[in-house]
Amino acid sequence: MAEFLQFFFSGLTVGAVYALVALGFTLIYNASEVINFAQGEFVMLGGMGTVFLALAGVPLPLAALVAVIIAVAVGVALHRLAIEPAGDAGVVNLIIITIGASIFLRGVAQVVFDKRFHSLPHLFGAEPLRIGGAAILPQSLVVLAGAAIIVFLLWLFIDRTLVGKAVIATAANRLAARLVGINTSRVVGLSFAVSAAIGALAGILITPLTLTSYDVGTLLALKGFAAAMLGGIGSPMGAVLGGLLLGMLEAFSAGYLSSSYKEAVAFLVILGVLLAMPNGLLGRAKVERV
Amino acid sequence: MAHDVILEARSLSIAFGGVRAVNEVSVSVPPGAVFSIIGPNGAGKTTLFNVISGVYAPLEGSVRLAGEDVTGLAPEHLARRGLSRTFQNLQLFSRMTALENVMVGRHRHESTGTLAELLHLPSVRRQNQRTREAALDVLARVGLEAEADRPAASLPYGALKRLEIARALASEPMVLLLDEPAAGCNPVETQGLRNLIRSIAESGVTVVLVEHDMRLVMNVSDRIHVLVGGRSLAEGTAQEIQSNPAVVEAYLGIDHSRESARAVG
Amino acid sequence: SAQVKIGAVLSVTGPASFLGDPEKKTLEIYVAAINAKGGVNGQKLQLIVYDDGGDANNARTFATRLIEEDKVVAMVGGTTTGSTMAMIPAFEEAQIPFISLAGAVQIIQPVRKWVFKTPHTDTMACEKIFADIKRRKLSKVALISGSGGFDKSMQAECVKVAPAAGITIVHQESYGPRDTDMTPQLTNIKGKADVQAVINPGFGQGPAIVTRNYRQLGITLPLYQSHGVASKQFIELAGPAAEGVRLPAAALLVADKLPAGDRQKPVVQSYQKTYEEKTKEPVSTFGGHAYDGLMIVVEAAQRAKSWDRAKVRDEIEKTKGFVGTGGIVNMSPTDHLGLDLSAFRMLEIQKGDWTLVPESGS
Amino acid sequence: MIVRLAMRYRLAPVALVAAIVILLPLLFPSAYYYRVGALVFIFAFAAVGLNLLMGFAGQVSLGHAGFLGVGAYAVAIGPAYLGIPSWFGIVAGAVLSALIAFVVGRPILRLKGHYLAVATLGFGVLIAIVLSNEAGWTGGPDGMSVSRLVLFGWRVSGADTWYWVAAVTLLTGMVLAYNLIGSPTGRALRAIHDSEVAARVLGVEIARKKLTIFVISAVYASVAGSYLALFNGHITPDVAGFLRSVELVAMVVLGGMGSIAGSVVGAAVLVVLPQTFTALHDYEHLALGLVIMAFMIFLRQGIVPAMVQWRTT
Amino acid sequence: MLSVSNLTSAYGRIEVLHGVSIDVPEGEIVTLVGTNGAGKTTLLRAISGVQRMTNGSIRFAGTLIESLPSHARVSLGIVQVPEGRQLFSPLCVEDNLRLGAWTHRRTDIRRSLEQIYELFPMLASKRRMAAGSLSGGQQQMLAVGRALMAKPRLLLLDEPSMGLAPLLVDQILQTISALKRDGLTILLVEQNAHAALAIADRAYVLETGRITVHGTAAEVGSDRRVQEAYLGI
């Protein structure tokens, strides 16, 4: 039982990390159908930015705030200077731009920061909470809470505000969005800004657990992408669900099956789920009348 | 094979979210006829096409094509049995040229051995040539021969409608379903379309037509079937339909029944 | 002529940048220093570094480039075993001395004419750890290792040499290259009643997280890390959880704590001072391997009084009593590493710093 | 002029590439250039195959490096453990890749867009994990050495030899690709890309067509993987990694989706650029990222289509 | 109200409008007649700012607007019902309508919604359905309704009756006339030239990118060439 609980906690911890990253994908996807492969770099900027500002003597909360602002600025710049000028390029081409951006940002980070690993202090101390013979770090709960708050706000935004609808409208039909007077460029820009903020925040919250370095982005983006698709891309709830599920899968297969094949197990399950539910767990099928 | 009914739908139904968009509809289309289906917006005409052509599977009922039960068969298999269609919401291969669009229409008549294709054997070359010539003929038939090499995406709306017809024709169907072919055509163009539909029917292809342009419908149809709210309301010749008060009330309106009467008369 | 070219293909970025970055910095610092003193055999050195990003295919291309384009006379590098193995055929064929900085024993066993290496082998690390475990009168161990090349190779070596050392490996676990939580694996180890000590081959952030999770779960068995974490950074990242962790490492990490008479003391102190001044980063043993590699080549060339590749190679093979950061190197035609177990010190982390574990015997 | 020719004659781009292949060595000062050239051809070969899948049929695969891995390890493991000759390893790898693609493709090609991307990604990752974990066969992450290719007693080694071997293979691959897209199947694939439902009502069996092209593109990747392994003489699981898959996709998109010649250009750019950017040291990645973005922003349909358009209008 | 002068526009390097000038006086219905491919849609797109123009000027209510982005033109009151409906298919009917009022977000849009539902009762019953699942004609109603939600000053209609049942075609044409009575200015492109000329004040004939005939609706409707080419008389 204690074992099971420990695996569960591990799944929760890892899953919350994935969920936070996956959440970052939703907004940009909703506004443009683009999977932003530079999302992992926003996470990196949040963590590394905070670390280096703190090293430079900035008080931690302020450092975190500035790091988020930097990430948002980078997100806006990415949209202004790269996505928008590409104009009517196809989705795959835009995705390649985000991959280019991810390489670029990593390149900048290795010059501006360094190539070493860094950590941040835990928000509520590093003493594990012991529950039923298993141990979980308070920071894991912080990450979970962060994911919960973000998912709630995102849901409010997308489902309950007209601006949120405008985001979806922009992705669904850019021309029509312009014809009803939506400043589509601003909407997509906004989605990049908010996604960057979510990413950076994620980076700050998870660094005490996961450590950070200039190149943490790639793998986080990969897992976050898988989680977002598992949950159904575009749905904030789906992102969280997918993230937690992916984390659980890894933890339980590492615990009960084989630690060297735990990722394989996770991906096998993703494949299985998608074959049964081609739009992920919570994604909705597109209705296209002919 | 002589059938007095080439396409038959028996008591077809389909529902979306509990609402029956098509409700126990039965139609029998005689071969070589122009058979029209009319009805108000949302009556279920396009949905009926979608069920007949295998895009949707019916909830109940059956479809028979040339005497065989084809209910639930996938569109590609129906196509191979001679059923083709156009779409109300255009479905063109927008990155291909007009000619290539029509060439794809010939697909079911082409033999495709992957190895032969990879090696571009003479047989493939000859076949390509044949397909190309056939496609050019069909393009000429709908008046698009001048646009053969233009990408479909760059053609105006009206031309796209005709391109879809050409593409479907190229597959040499036994039965051709046309969903609002005259949408976006002016009266003169519609007249051209009428001639085209007539000539298609004369060449032995059965045409099932969904259309809101009553001048066209009343002019070309051998029989007309009226759907309202997913159910059959009436069926008959143009004259019968125009004088059917229920149809006039639900669909035509007084003016139109007069206007279309003029068109026929 | 004007300059002789020394080549280096390092994983400056990518998963092994933890190793490759200090290696590159070290080479740059020392080549500059050597040139400042007039070079070697009257010729200045030109260092050409390529970053393979941890990819063996890239490494192979850069090897060809160093050989064909840059016409280097010697090669120091190959951060990972994978890269090294991919480059070996090229340098063997071109007959250029090649000093690898990677861990696995397969680089020098079997001996290849032109290939040498400076880091202690993973086999030696296992033996060193096993000896310490034995000294603690324990024998049943569990392994938890990353899935990278370094980790896997060492894990395999440990399994191979365990019987001879009287050690039984009772359980094995592994984790992915960027995993962020290893509690499931450690829970499984914790659940095995007969485990008496745990060894964690790996480098980068993984071992730090393993160490943290180890304490999180309240496991009290002795934890051994490998020489792959031999950098102050590990202590920083693992934090208080690092207390009591032991690992085999070169003298470099405890430069100031070495007894006054230790032959390595001046060398490692000087390297540490130079590196930390120039880079403002704590010293690691990986940079030290690069230092050793470069100096072995330089000294061989000085002895050969020429940069003739074959002569340099012969002299490298004759290296005797070279005092490096990794130990005292004595090479031979059958030993292209030249280090023995005494090169490793057993360290323990106490109060956030390295301390030497007293060893009876050596 | 060239563009005009290329538009008139189906295989003109192949002739152009052939001419470049033959003339280029005149400018080569050393074997290093042959190596880079051979790498370009090998990756271009894989990219051409992937382009058939992505650019023509519109099905994105983020796991194609998996097939690269299958081909690579077939020529490594085959001769080492099963005693088969290397050339047969290439064939065996291709057959195995085709089989895997056939089995895997059936279910996952039903997925669309990003969902297909993540499914193929997962599949590629699975192959990479197996290659990395089954150290007994594959040597694990450090990889294994690959014995030289021997053809009729002729030992294929040396960068210049491989340059020619890879070039001939690439040209063959291009011709086959051009043949395919000019055939009914090629047209059907392009049709599927634009409208699946329209293709179906015209009698195109889309599931079968997609599967066919998936299998063909897998074979292209597998052969490229075999060549890479034989050429390098040592292979590591990186060859099958996610990043390699992304690189292949980037080659296709950069060069131009749906342009066979574009894939060659895309591969050339992504193989050669990192080589030239080494001069920038720490700024290498920064520059590479910038250049990729710039290409996609200014030549948004891809390099070759953008150039063709520019020349013809 | 709207004055387009000498407008040229091209797709890539192929020019499709070669210097088109039209005037739409305030409070009038102006109709644009032309064959397939004449460039009617292109002209409307250019007026809305979603089609690049290479030359010429557009004046709206006295100010030059050709350099304004499309959303700013909507804010000024230029609203279009585009060809091919262009709905937000994943969003429900009501969200589509709400977004129609994007530039009037702060006003009470409940009343506007009710008006649209009154006009098209069929939409009211489908208000929670995804727009993409509607029938062709229902989508067309929604497209018109969405445009009306913006409270336009100038309404650009690109074949608003396409796909509508005869009864609804009448209704749409009546609605257009009614809108005009309420002071709206309308530029109408309609293949049903009879009907369009019947309700229009003024008409232009566009042939392969050039205006060839223009005048009052009655004048144009009685032009021999127009009758032959467009009215089928």
Ligand SMILES: Nc1ncnc2c1ncn2[C@@H]1O[C@H](COP(=O)(O)OP(=O)(O)OP(=O)(O)O)[C@@H](O)[C@H]1O
């Ligand atoms: N995929 C679907 N999901 C939900 N509802 C659907 C779907 N397809 C059709 N419907 C509903 O079925 C009804 C009939 O639609 P259909 O398109 O068949 O009408 P139609 O007769 O072709 O109308 P129109 O003349 O406007 O084209 C409509 O109310 C429509 O909303």
Ligand SMILES: Nc1ncnc2c1ncn2[C@@H]1O[C@H](COP(=O)(O)OP(=O)(O)OP(=O)(O)O)[C@@H](O)[C@H]1O
């Ligand atoms: N995306 C495009 N790319 C290239 N050319 C185009 C494009 N769209 C339209 N054209 C061309 O521009 C010209 C004008 O087209 P437009 O759509 O404006 O005509 P239209 O008068 O609206 O025709 P219709 O009555 O069929 O809607 C046509 O020759 C058409 O082929």
Ligand SMILES: [Mg+2]
């Ligand atoms: Mg319909």
Ligand SMILES: [Mg+2]
């Ligand atoms: Mg138009």
